[in-house]
Amino acid sequence: MSEAPAVPSRIKRLIVESLHLEGMKPEMIEDEAPLFGEGLGLDSVDALELVVALEKEFGIKIKSQELGREVFSSVSTLSEFIETRT
Amino acid sequence: MNHETVSRRVAVSGVGAVSGLGWGVAPLWEGLRAGRTAIRPIQRFDHTAHRTHLAAEAAGPEDAGLAADPRWERLSLADRFAVAAAAEALAMAGLAPPLASLDDLWAGVWFGSSTGGMFESERFFNEFLHGRWRSARLRDLATQQVNVPGDAVARWFGVTGPVRTVSSACSSGALALGAALDAVRSGEVDVALAGGSDSLCQLTYAGFNALRSVDEGPCRPFRACREGMSFGEGAAVLVLEPLERVQERGGEPLAVLAGAGSACDAHHMTAPDPSGAGAAAAMEAALRDAGLSAAQIDFVNAHGTGTPLNDAAEWRALQRVFGERAGEIPLTATKALLGHLLGSSGAIEAVTTVLCLRHGELHPVPACAGGPAVDPELPVALVLDRPLPLPDARAAISTSLAFGGSNAALVFSRWMGT
Numbered sequence: 030m031s032e033a034p035a036v037p038s039r040i041k042r043l044i045v046e047s048l049h050l051e052g053m054k055p056e057m058i059e060d061e062a063p064l065f066g067e068g069l070g071l072d073s074v075d076a077l078e079l080v081v082a083l084e085k086e087f088g089i090k091i092k093s094q095e096l097g098r099e100v101f102s103s104v105s106t107l108s109e110f111i112e113t114r115t
Numbered sequence: 116m117n118h119e120t121v122s123r124r125v126a127v128s129g130v131g132a133v134s135g136l137g138w139g140v141a142p143l144w145e146g147l148r149a150g151r152t153a154i155r156p157i158q159r160f161d162h163t164a165h166r167t168h169l170a171a172e173a174a175g176p177e178d179a180g181l182a183a184d185p186r187w188e189r190l191s192l193a194d195r196f197a198v199a200a201a202a203e204a205l206a207m208a209g210l211a212p213p214l215a216s217l218d219d220l221w222a223g224v225w226f227g228s229s230t231g232g233m234f235e236s237e238r239f240f241n242e243f244l245h246g247r248w249r250s251a252r253l254r255d256l257a258t259q260q261v262n263v264p265g266d267a268v269a270r271w272f273g274v275t276g277p278v279r280t281v282s283s284a285c286s287s288g289a290l291a292l293g294a295a296l297d298a299v300r301s302g303e304v305d306v307a308l309a310g311g312s313d314s315l316c317q318l319t320y321a322g323f324n325a326l327r328s329v330d331e332g333p334c335r336p337f338r339a340c341r342e343g344m345s346f347g348e349g350a351a352v353l354v355l356e357p358l359e360r361v362q363e364r365g366g367e368p369l370a371v372l373a374g375a376g377s378a379c380d381a382h383h384m385t386a387p388d389p390s391g392a393g394a395a396a397a398m399e400a401a402l403r404d405a406g407l408s409a410a411q412i413d414f415v416n417a418h419g420t421g422t423p424l425n426d427a428a429e430w431r432a433l434q435r436v437f438g439e440r441a442g443e444i445p446l447t448a449t450k451a452l453l454g455h456l457l458g459s460s461g462a463i464e465a466v467t468t469v470l471c472l473r474h475g476e477l478h479p480v481p482a483c484a485g486g487p488a489v490d491p492e493l494p495v496a497l498v499l500d501r502p503l504p505l506p507d508a509r510a511a512i513s514t515s516l517a518f519g520g521s522n523a524a525l526v527f528s529r530w531m532g533t
Contacts (some may be wrong), residue, residue: 033361047249061473075141078253 036108039086044104047082048075060105067104076101085108089114118409126530127362129354130466131310132307133196134453135171135472137437139203142175143463144470146426147166147478148415148502152452154345159234159315166324167331170315171347175430176468178202183297186271191232191258194267195349196459203270205310209366210355213273214306218526223276223304225295226265229310229458232258233314263349264312276304282458285418286377287311289461289515289523293375299355303315311459312350319457320346326385334421334455336448337430338483339490351463355475368530370469373407373510376400377436380520386424387516391431394418397522398436398512399467405510405526409436412444412526413508414477417495418516419448420455430493432514437501442494447471451480461515465525468513472529475506490524 034042041055044064048071062068063101065076070108080091089111091097133138135153138148146153150411153171162168174193178199181187190198204514210232213223233381233425235255239351242251262280269278288311295309323344325331330343353372363367378400382394402409418429433441451469456463471477482499489497510528 049188049252072189072255074189074257081253082249 036111037104040083040104040107043082044079047078048058058104061103063103066099083111087115089112122439123300123302124358125296125355125372125374125468126240126358126519127353127370127527128202128361128366128368129206129208130352130369131207132351132463133173133199134347134349134463134468135174136453138177138199139173139516140172140466140470144420144474147449147452147467147470148476149226150452150479150481152333152481153347155326155456156286166413167169167329169345170320172217172315175220177529179279179529186224188253190262190267191235191262192314193228193230193232193312193350194258195348196348197226197264197268197352198271198476200310200312200350200352201272201308202352204352205272208356210306210354213396215275216411217259220305222274222470223298224265224269224274224278225281225291225298225307225309226268226461227458228261228282228283229282229287229313230316230319231263232316234314235259237317257335260261263506268308272308272504274308278475283521284517285455285457285460285463285519286515286517286521286523287458288351288463289525290377291467292372292462292465292525293377293523295355296375299357305360307355308352309355310350310352311460313348313456313458315346317349322414328422330421334450336417336419336421336451336480336484337426337489337493337495338486340486341421341423341426341490341491342481343422344450345454346452347456349453349456351466353462353469360383369530370472370530372525374401374526374529375524376401376402376404377521377523382520386518387428389424389428389431393520394398394429394432394516394522395435398514400429400432401524401526405528407510407526409440412510412512413505414445414447414471414511416464416471416511416513417446417448418514419450423451426490426493427434428494429514429516430448433495441495445477445498445505447477447498447508448480449478461513461523461525464513465527468511468527472508472511472527475508477493477503493509513526
């Protein structure tokens with residue numbers, strides 16, 4: 030039986046799938062790259078979409094915008110947050 | 116549209132369009148001239164449960180430059196139609212974005228739409244309600260409001276002046292143009308991007324079918340055998356500017372938007388007043404606004420949906436306005452080729468009217484096999500099969516007669532160099 034994929038890879042797959050990023054592969058996303066603004070260029074609707082997808086996938090809750098901003102800065106900050114909560 | 120405030124003549128300096136005949140004005144004009152209908156079996160969604168199965172869906176390749184922009188993928192179809200039509204119109208006018216509110220260029224957007232991104236919202240609910248939450252996109256839901264196509268145009272081209280959406284069913288596009296005309300005349304703006312956009316969706320497709328307003332075949336405006344409208348989709352944008360502004364930069368106006376008028380039937384939720392009084396009042400208001408008499412109008416771009424009631428009421432309106440000329444004045448019905456673009460029909464028919472004036476010919480509609488060319492009860496001079504040369508045409512009127520009895524008319528005059 031193969032090992033379950035690590036959290037960062039699951040997050041990257043979720044980003045690409047739930048945001049329908051055409052021409053983007055999960056492995057193309059760098060762990061430390063900013064998700065919003067410059068990096069992946071995601072916007073606030075993408076953020077909402079991603080919150081819903083992550084909440085469903087990992088059973089986490091992002092309770093405030095401040096926390097969201099912190100947690101959603103990159104794949105690494107997200108995966109850190111998820112690993113401490115699950 | 117108050118005469119006392121009229122201070123500037125308003126030129127159409129650019130036009131852009133997306134329709135069942137293709138993305139762009141060139142395929143539109145080519146198809147219109149040929150009298151080729153774009154009404155075909157629906158590809159966009161499963162139509163088996165609907166009563167009818169045809170529509171004029173936007174066809175052909177999207178503009179590669181626009182599609183390469185990362186923002187493109189996030190736009191609804193109605194937004195893409197709007198942005199593509201605006202890009203084409205601005206390029207034709209020789210105006211380069213961003214149209215931010217600089218001292219010398221105060222630009223605004225006036226847009227009509229009936230359903231905005233409803234098609235995408237339907238997709239959201241379809242996925243969500245079938246438990247496919249991963250493919251249900253929140254963005255699809257966010258795009259639903261009718262103001263979104265106009266807002267998308269403002270965002271894409273950096274328009275920071277007034278941005279306003281009119282939603283009055285099938286007169287939306289024409290009323291948006293009328294409002295833009297006022298704004299340019301009064302000096303509120305120097306450049307107006309005016310038009311409309313709507314994409315095909317199941318809500319309107321099912322709704323009009325439930326009303327038994329849709330023809331099972333391609334619609335046949337003004338023919339005795341007509342049984343209803345056909346759906347279309349797309350967008351049209353006209354760049355409106357003061358005439359002097361266009362001349363100062365060495366541009367050539369495509370036409371002059373000479374006048375606009377509107378009036379309500381105050382009669383019924385969907386049916387027109389059969390007397391045509393409201394439609395005639397809108398046309399007369401537009402003529403007054405343009406300072407022209409009915410005798411000076413050389414052709415009509417009719418609302419001509421192909422529903423038994425609309426076309427009959429429109430004929431009565433034409434009789435009221437044109438008197439004995441009603442059966443003689445050349446008339447076309449763009450919806451026979453493009454279907455009904457709902458909130459953007461008034462805008463695309465404005466573009467059609469400008470193109471006909473500019474090219475000096477009126478586009479035809481396909482003749483029906485068998486039976487008289489037009490309904491003997493509504494003996495309009497419908498142009499059939501071949502374009503009608505009108506090299507001396509100087510002015511034309513385009514009508515939009517909507518649900519709720521919302522009637523609008525636009526008068527365009529040919530640019531004669533002075």
